[in-house]
Amino acid sequence: MAPQTRRTSSFPKVVIERDTDSEESSSSEEIDDGDDDAVDQEEESDEEEEEEEVVKSDKSKGNEEKAKEEIVSKKAPITISLKKVCKVCKRKGHEAGFKGATYIDCPMKPCFLCKMPGHTTMSCPHRVATEFGVVPAPRRNAHNSLDFVFERQLRPHIPKMKPAFVIPDEVQSAVVRYHSRRVTCLEFHPTKNNILLSGDKKGQLGVWDFEKVYEKTVYGDIHGCILNNIKLNPRNDGMLYTASSDGTVSYTDLETGISLSLTNLNPDGWQGPNSWKMLYGLDINSEKGVVIFADNFGYLYMVDMRSNSVMGEPILIHKKGSKVVGLHCNPIQPDLLLSCGNDHFARIWDMRQLKTGSSLYDLTHKRVVNSAYFSPLSGSKILTTSQDNRIRVWDSIFGSLDSPSREIVHSHDFNRHLTAFRAEWDPKDPSESLVVVGRYISENYNGAALHPIDFIDISTGQLVAEVMDPNITTISPVNKLHPHYDILASGSSRSIFIWKPKEKTEIEQPKDERKIVVCGKAEKKNGKKFGGDSDFDSDDDTHNSKGKNLTSKKPYSVSISCSTKKKHETYESKSSKKR
């Protein structure tokens, strides 16, 4: 399906549309009408209490939206049913939850998207336009030594032109239920362009050739629990490093799956949660020949790539006892390291003088920072994803690192059942402005609640595209763009998808059916979804039993994989046993 851009109405229109918002929800209800008699809208009027409270909570809100929110607050909260009790706030008179494929927020809660009180997601201006509230960056005015480094060494790498974005918007191939637990990380092989590596919550490592769709392996004996990060060895791309919540870093041969444990931070086994170390961030500094990784107590470790031995003492780089979530080495300046953590900071370090408290910059966030990445080409910008539902861009050259140059509200809440969302750069975009990130909240797409993957232009805050597939009903928190081709890999629940740009011309291209492999309990016959237990070779859409056709595409070709790898028990071998 083509990338869908959201309604492009500008903000003032939103105020007016507040009325239409309720129309919107009721219109989606119209669709549902057939089966949802219970809810036949008695528009309730006995909601004075709630209404008052909405007005109260209104007082605490911020700034520019006042006018708008006043309008909003005069209206009654969205009211669904009289008898029902809201599962969120336990009050009567309204009910939060899905109404058909549209989710109705509890009006007593702050907006689920921007976290401001006084309105719900439905009427949030950020929902209508991602660029809402994105203001021009403050110009830099401070100059210190780091600024000088950036100016001298990074600025020449900044490209001038901004090309048209190419969006991979159609599922080209997939392995459905590839992993036995949800996917936690993805990494394209840097030189073997068809190889995608994936990690899951169980610690398994997937190696998949997505062009020869059936060539896939899962190594299950490398880690004991969550595989948090994969990095290929730039000096030997047949070998990869992985960091896991089991407290080990492994060095694994891609072909054989034979791995060497470089370090085990829990040599005495499980002694309780206060001592169990987990490794999240991992990166390789090729110039310095070190693998760096960090644990959930705030410490950074280094391993010498030649001797595979730990170097020196661990260094406290984030608040003691707090998790270091991510690490990234600057692609241009090998001395610069970026870290982010649960202490709400992303920090820039000089590798030459790495010691506690010596960070060059501390980038403050309101909540936990899920990820922080230098821009891939110039290394001069920083992209962070924070649990306050905001993507931030920090520009070391055109802005100041004292405050973000962009703050884009985007739905990527923390949820214990989901891998943390991470906004990722497009490594091919010479303008370093295209970013991909999965979306938490769903959109009612022809009667189905889908969670798109968003492409955002961080130079404007605009949503360039939102891609989705009617068969993918699960959230896709893990996304990676290919380093050389217009390919997106997304991880959603246990499945992995490869997206490519849709053919522009409808000319006779032999309608190459998309290649989908189904693993796991594919023998079930009752579902139609990619993410759930199903095979989906029939096309008639029973997605939400509303009789609406979600897609006019031809049936997918589905094949059940029975391939097994002898040496290592793979997931599909397990499932084929069951068969």
Add this chain to the structure above:
DNA sequence: AGGCGATGTTTCC
């Protein structure tokens, strides 16, 4: 097929 519950999480008190 509906409901239960897992969850090495984060926040708040």
Add this chain to the structure above:
DNA sequence: TGGAAACCCTCGCC
């Protein structure tokens, strides 16, 4: 500081 609550647009399993 440690323990409990979180109310959430999950997902897989019984």
